[in-house]
Amino acid sequence: MSFATRGFSGRRREADTRLPPGQTLVQDWPVLSAGPTPQVDTADWELTLQDETGADHRWSWDELLALGVEDITVDIHCVTHWTRLDMAWRGVSLDKLFEDVESEHEFVMAHSYGGYTSNLPLEDLLDGKAWIATEADGAPLTPEHGGPARLLVPHLYFWKSAKWIRGLTMMPDNDAGFWEQYGYHLYGDPWKEERYW
Amino acid sequence: MTDHLDGNVLAGALSEVFTTDVTAARARCGGCGRMSAIAEAMVYTSAPGLVARCAGCDQVLATIVDAGDRLILSLAGLSAIELRR
Numbered sequence: 001m002s003f004a005t006r007g008f009s010g011r012r013r014e015a016d017t018r019l020p021p022g023q024t025l026v027q028d029w030p031v032l033s034a035g036p037t038p039q040v041d042t043a044d045w046e047l048t049l050q051d052e053t054g055a056d057h058r059w060s061w062d063e064l065l066a067l068g069v070e071d072i073t074v075d076i077h078c079v080t081h082w083t084r085l086d087m088a089w090r091g092v093s094l095d096k097l098f099e100d101v102e103s104e105h106e107f108v109m110a111h112s113y114g115g116y117t118s119n120l121p122l123e124d125l126l127d128g129k130a131w132i133a134t135e136a137d138g139a140p141l142t143p144e145h146g147g148p149a150r151l152l153v154p155h156l157y158f159w160k161s162a163k164w165i166r167g168l169t170m171m172p173d174n175d176a177g178f179w180e181q182y183g184y185h186l187y188g189d190p191w192k193e194e195r196y197w
Numbered sequence: 198m199t200d201h202l203d204g205n206v207l208a209g210a211l212s213e214v215f216t217t218d219v220t221a222a223r224a225r226c227g228g229c230g231r232m233s234a235i236a237e238a239m240v241y242t243s244a245p246g247l248v249a250r251c252a253g254c255d256q257v258l259a260t261i262v263d264a265g266d267r268l269i270l271s272l273a274g275l276s277a278i279e280l281r282r
């Protein structure tokens with residue numbers, strides 16, 4: 001490396017260490033959608049958490065926000081090869097939602113308005129690793145980006161961060177969600193490039 | 198005697214599927230039963246894969262994921278496809 005370019009490549013290397021393999025930095029926020037965009041008013045919105053006891057835990061929009069909304073700054077990695085760094089979000093930690101839930105099951109299916117699903121291990125949703133996000137880039141989430149609320153699990157590929165979230169169901173096995181059935185990886189770690197089966 | 202054969206028995210049929218114009222073929226939606234040409238499906242392309250949905254009921258009819266050296270195809274939402282010889 002020549003003396004003249006050291007500063008430049010030094011900065012570049014710093015960005016690269018936050019860029020998983022096969023990813024490209026973007027500044028915008030591409031909209032990806034596998035179907036019609038649901039329009040859900042916060043007055044009608046409800047989140048349900050189901051465990052094997054059959055007891056449902058439910059939150060209305062106001063009840064969700066009353067649990068406490070946090071500021072979150074995270075990098076987002078989409079399996080379609082784009083990455084956004086330091087994206088600003090606001091949302092409610094899933095630790096709050098699971099506080100009173102007793103379950104032997106180790107997996108969770110996220111269900112969305114519109115029928116989308118995605119499967120995740122429970123441990124990937126706890127200990128400050130996942131949120132129900134209600135705002136991004138300083139504004140309420142638009143329907144195109146999954147508003148009024150979407151799952152946010154930034155350490156996995158972004159298809160796991162189910163838009164239009166309406167439910168979380170505990171499961172004994174790691175059943176495949178929508179994209180996981182159709183060819184995408186059951187777990188989806190961007191640092192291991194777990195894109196496909 | 199077994200009651201089923203392995204996937205090799207599909208080879209002949211699949212080679213016809215991929216050499217004829219499948220988009221012109223009629224197919225039946227496994228959700229609502231609607232018969233229509235594949236070309237009439239609603240295909241969402243701004244997604245991690247192609248998603249073809251029934252124009253009648255929105256059910257996912259078919260998906261295609263480009264996995265680099267592989268292509269992963271699902272026709273699980275169709276109950277049948279009609280292929281003209």
Ligand SMILES: [Zn+2]
Binds near residue numbers: 226
């Ligand atoms: Zn249909």
